[in-house]
Amino acid sequence: DVQLVESGGGVVQPGGSLRLSCAASGFTFRNYEMNWVRQAPGKGLEWLSYIDIVGKTIYYADSVKGRFTISRNNAKSSLYLQMNSLRTEDTAVYYCARDPSGTVSFDYWGQGTLVTVSS
Amino acid sequence: EIELTQSPGTLSLSPGERATLSCRASQSVDSKFFGWFQQKPGQPPRLLIYGTSSRATGIPDRFSGSGSGTDFTLTISRLEPGDFAVYYCLQYDKSPFTFGPGTKVEIK
Numbered sequence: 001d002v003q004l005v006e007s008g009g010g011v012v013q014p015g016g017s018l019r020l021s022c023a024a025s026g027f028t029f030r031n032y033e034m035n036w037v038r039q040a041p042g043k044g045l046e047w048l049s050y051i052d053i054v055g056k057t058i059y060y061a062d063s064v065k066g067r068f069t070i071s072r073n074n075a076k077s078s079l080y081l082q083m084n085s086l087r088t089e090d091t092a093v094y095y096c097a098r099d100p101s102g103t104v105s106f107d108y109w110g111q112g113t114l115v116t117v118s119s
Numbered sequence: 120e121i122e123l124t125q126s127p128g129t130l131s132l133s134p135g136e137r138a139t140l141s142c143r144a145s146q147s148v149d150s151k152f153f154g155w156f157q158q159k160p161g162q163p164p165r166l167l168i169y170g171t172s173s174r175a176t177g178i179p180d181r182f183s184g185s186g187s188g189t190d191f192t193l194t195i196s197r198l199e200p201g202d203f204a205v206y207y208c209l210q211y212d213k214s215p216f217t218f219g220p221g222t223k224v225e226i227k
């Protein structure tokens with residue numbers, strides 16, 4: 001079965017950093033593009049970042065550009081999100097989502113990891 | 120950035136009724152890169168529809184999608200108790216990819 005498991009969330013002070021991980025299993029990770037999406041408490045979904053299968057094509061939402069960095073390690077079947085200069089408005093559940101490319105997208109999601117930015 | 124607007128914000132219906140959800144884009148979206156998701160409290164989103172009208176694996180045929188250009192629709196032909204949830208549209212045609220604000224389908 002396809003599984004995506006996020007980890008690395010927690011409580012951090014404004015201006016701090018966190019690194020989220022997404023461990024993939026049940027499919028050939030290196031063949032799939034990936035995304036990060038977040039959801040602030042009681043709010044809607046916000047797409048954050050995309051990475052292609054080799055990590056060369058990367059996109060970011062304006063809200064995180066210059067502060068967050070997406071990366072992947074295909075040998076470890078893992079996706080990462082390095083988050084720097086965190087703000088209170090970054091408080092959210094962070095999801096990774098698989099992207100098979102073509103017309104199918106975001107077909108599998110992890111359960112999410114909660115990031116709380118608070119002093 | 121392509122902005123997505125969903126209407127209505129909340130839809131109050133009874134089981135067995137038909138639900139029609141709308142998503143309008145601020146500029147034209149390639150229909151190959153448009154989808155719909157369902158989210159229930161405490162759960163991650165679930166892909167329902169991709170490529171505007173193709174159902175994802177395991178999605179029953181009471182869910183259907185249509186549209187083109189700037190106007191897209193998700194129709195649930197006969198609501199079942201498990202269908203009461205929040206529904207989001209997504210365009211993944213142009214970066215930044217964008218979600219709509221969601222439509223909550225609640226029990227009347």
